[in-house]
Amino acid sequence: MEFTFDLNTIWFFLIGILLVGYAILDGFDLGVGALHLFVKDDIDRRIMINSIGPVWDGNEVWLVTGGGALFAAFPHVYATVFSGFYTALMMLLFMLIFRAVAIEFRSKQPMKWWRQMWDVAFSVASIFIAFLAGVAIANLITGVPIGPDKEFIGTFWSLINPYTILVGVTTVALFMMHGAIYGVMKTEGELHNKLRSWVNNTIIFFIICYITTTMATLIYYPHMIQHFKEAPALFLLAVLNMLAIANIPREISKGRDFFAFLSSCASIAALLSLFAFGLFPNFVLASNNPE
C-alpha cells in the first residue's frame, strides 16, 4: 500500500480524531450509565447521574461533527453505511433520546417504581448504545455485503454474528472501565471507595474481552494486521495500548485518579488508532467482493 498524504488521507484521520474524541468523552458517560444499576442506593445513583449531567450533551456534539465530516468527505461511505445499517442506527438514535429523557426525568418524582423505571432505561440505553457502536465498528472490520451500485444488500441480521457481538461486548467493557474511573474521580466517601474497587473488576472484564477479540481478529480477519507487517513501527501502538491499560491499576492504587483517567483515555485512543491503521485506506469492505 502506498501511503500518500492526499486530501482523503487527511480527512480519514480527521474523522478518526473526531471519533476518538467521541469515544473518550461519551465513553465515560455511557460507562457511568452501564454501571448505574450496580449502584443500589438512591442518593448514590443521583450522584452518578449528576457527575455526567453538565457534560453528556456536549460530548454528543463530537458524534454530530464526526457524522457531518463523514458526510462531507466520504459521501459514499456515509450513504452506504447509514442506509445499509438503517434499523441498527434508528435503534441507536432512539436509545440516545431515551437516555437523555431518563437523565432528565428520574429525579422528578420520589416514587420508587418511577425511579427504578428511569434508572433501568438509562442504564440499558447506555449499554445498548455502547454495544451497537461496537457492532458497527466490527462490521467495518468484517466487511458487509455490497452490491455493484455501492448499495448495501444485507439485512439487519447480517450485521450480527459472533464476532460482531464479541466486539460489541468488548466496547461495553471498555466504557464500563472508563466510566468507573471517571466516577472515582468525581465522587467522595463510600461511593468513591465502591467505585474504586469496581475499577479493578472492570479492568479484568475488559482485558478478557480484549484478548479474545484480538485473537479472533488475528485468526479470522488477518487483513487487519497487513499494515503492521509492512510497518512494524505500528506495533509500538499496540505496546502503548498495553502499557496504558496496565498503568490504570497502578495509578488507582496510588490514588492518582486523574492519571488513571488519562491512561484510560490513552488506551481508548490507542485502541481506535489500531483499528484505523488496520482499516486504512478502506472504510467499508465489501465482504462478498474481495477486490
Added chain:
Amino acid sequence: MDVEILSRLQFAFTIAFHYIYPPLSIGIAVILVIMEGMYLKTKDKFFENMTKFWVKIFALTFAIGVATGIVMEFEFGTNWATYSRFVGDVFGSALAAEGIFAFFLESGFLAVLVFGWDKVGPKMHFFSTIMVSLGSMFSAVWIVVANSWQQTPAGFHVVGEGLNARAEITDFWAMIFNPSSVDRLLHVVSGAWLAGAFLIISVSAYYLLKDRHIRFAKASIKIALVVVMIASLFQLFTGHRSAVGVSENQPAKLAAMEAVFNDQTNVPLYLFGWVDSENQKVNFSIAVPSMLSYLIGFDTNTKVIGLNSFKEEDRPPVNIVFQTYHLMVAIGFTLIGISLLGIFFWWRGTLFKQRWILWIFVFSVLLPQIANQIGWITAEVGRQPWIVYGLLRTSEGLSKAVEAGQVWFSLILFTLIYIGLFILFIYLLNEKIQHGPEDVDSIPSEIGHPKANKV
C-alpha cells in the same frame, strides 16, 4: 404507502419537531446577552438573577435541540442515501462546518454559561454568553446555507453520470453566497429571535397576571418587547426580499405561493382564498389588484410566470403552499401589531395595567412558532418535486437499500418517542416556570446554586 412517501413524512415530522427548539435557543441567547450586559453595566444583582433564570430555560431548549438534531444528521444518510451521494461535497461540507465552527463554540461555552457562575469572573462569563449566542447563530448560518443551496444551487459542477453523478464545489464562496442564502438567513434568524423573545414575553406576562416576580417580569417584558419590535419589522423587509428572490430564482414556487396559473401582468395579491387546482381557480378570496406585480417589480406591469408554463411533472402542489404562505404573512403582521400595541402602552405608562394585553402576550408565544413551521413548509413544499432545485428529484434521492417496512418501524417509533419528548419538554418547562427566578429582594444574599445538586 411507498418508501418515498414514508421517508418524506418521517423527515417532515422529525425536522418540524426539531425546529421547535433551535429558534428558541437562538432567540433566548440574544436576550441573555442583553440581560447580562445590563448586569455588567449596572452591577445590579437583579439582572444577574434574571439572566440565571432564562439560562435554565435556554439549557432545556438546547438539550432537546441537540438530541433531535442528531436524528436529522443521520436521516440524510439513512433515508436519502442517493441524495447524500450527490450532494456530499456541498451539503455535507456545510454540515461539517456547522459541527466544527458552531457546535464546538456553543457547547464549549455552554458549560461555562450554565455551570460557571461562581467559577469564572463576570466578564469571562459574559464573554461565554456572547460565544454561545454567536455559536447558535453560526449554526443557523450553515444550515440555511445548506438548504438555500438546495433551493438555488450555485458554485458547483456535476461530475460523473447516473449513479455516480455528484455535485462538486468549484467556487466555495459562490456556493456559500448562493442567490438565496443571505435573504433567507436573515429571515430565519429574525424568526428565531421572535420565537425566543415571545417565549420570554409569554412567561413574564403569566407572572404578572399571577402577581408573582413583578419586577423581574416587567423588566423581562421590556427587554423582549424591544427585540420583537425590531425583529417583527425586520421580518417585513427580509420576507419581501425573500419573495422577490423566489420570483427570480424559483418562479414555480412563487406561482404556487400566489396561485398564479397563467403568465400575466397586473397580478393580484390574495389576502386569503382556497385554491381549486383542478379548475385553476381561487375560491372564497379577497385580493388586492395588481399588488403582487407591484411588490415583485415595483411596477404593476411586472409579468409573473404562471404554473402552466411549467411541465406538469415540474409543478409543486399549490394549495398547501398557498395556505401556509398566506397564514405565515398574516401571523407576521399580527406580530407587528402585538409589538406596536405593547410599545404604545409602554409609552403611555399603562402597559402592565392592561390585563387583556397580558393575556394576549401569554398566548402570543404560539404565533412565531406556527409562522416558523409553516414558513418552512412553504419553502420546502414549494421546492417540490425537486430535492435540489432543477437538478435532482425528491423521488430520485431515496435510499435504495431501505424498504417500506423499515421506515414504518422508525416512523411509528419516532412518533411515539417525540410525543413523549414533547410532554417531557412541557413538563420541565412548566416546572422551571413554577419554580420561578430567585427574587433578589427576598433573598439578598443568594449566591450559588440551590438546585446544583438536583437533577
